[in-house]
Amino acid sequence: FSGYEPLSFTVSYYDDTRPAISSVSPSSGGHIGGATLFISLVRFPDVGFDPAKVSVTMEGGAGLFKATVNLVSLSPDGSRTTVSAVTPAYPLTESTVDVTLRVTPILQTNLESTATFRYLYQPPSLSSVSPSSSSSDGGTATTIDLLYFPIISSATVAVEFGSAQVPTSDISVISSTIIRTQIVVVTPPHPPGTVSLRVFPRTSGRLSSLSQSYVFFNSSLAQLSDPLPRWACVGVLGEVRILHMTGVPLHLTVSDIMFDLPGLSASPALSIKHSGGGVASVEFLVFPSVLVGSDGNIQVSVTVAGNPSPLSLTLRMVDCSFTPVLLSASPSQGVYTGGNLITVHVANVRSAQGITATFGEAGLGARVASAE
Structure with missing residues (x-):
């Protein structure tokens, strides 16, 4: 073709008879191991659904480490094999490292397949x-x-x-x-x-x-202890809160404690739920007639027999008559593998029916164990 420049391009050939890894999920995990991987392969030899006939390893600069193979399954049309394996621990002190994930049929070691897996450092x-x-x-x-x-x-x-x-x-x-x-x-x-x-x-x-x-x-000096009440609803009739105390008299009675709430002429009704060994849990009522400060809080003063000075507690008053409000979640962290039981306190929820919980921007759903 006179007047035209020759064109060049590269063609890559691959052996479409050899097995290959089409996906690894997840593609990264903590260096302490214990993550379950699902490895999807095509053209993998028939191993009869036997995990003992498949080897999965992680190899990097720190050496070669063997994963535990739990399951081998086959797609309905027989075109795809899925291997489930648990990642081994990998020596890592910081940042991340990419290693070679290798899946090998034990009886045909020449048909291994490889992919990249990333280990992430998880500090204790x-x-x-x-x-x-x-x-x-x-x-x-x-x-x-x-x-x-x-x-x-x-x-x-x-x-x-x-x-x-x-x-x-x-x-x-x-x-x-x-x-x-x-x-x-x-x-x-x-x-x-x-x-x-x-x-x-x-x-x-x-x-x-x-x-x-x-x-x-000090076992001879009364003090407030966690978990403390941090909030109460305004506009409700006598909301119960529980105050935990330490260093109280061994045989604490209602007459040993007096609560002073702004706007109330007398101490609210009290009930001692547990007492012994200098530790007590005391129930008290927060009435709607209490005076709320300009900052939306009320200051509760607690006098205990034998204590040289009153104890002070701040309660945030929340309007519980309109939009639902998430007040607290405990604990605030947990293992990435899930399974953590979290207690969530919300206000303005009329019924426990139909409550759902999600985590993160991806909206990962959590199972609601109970709601009351």
């Missing part, structure tokens, strides 16, 4: 401490939940409250997996005040410790 964290305060006398069983913590036993983990270390005999490991660890410790005696609660593997020392504030209260 202290998820929750319950209770978050106790008597300075010690002896309180305290549950500590940890995420992505090294697998431990009572002999390999250290727990400290301030400068006081908990003896190994007072540490019980309830469960320890690569995702979640739960331990129960008995608090040591400690002077009243806020201290740092630290948890760390004995092999790595305090530099790798996880910490959270913990409060030791």
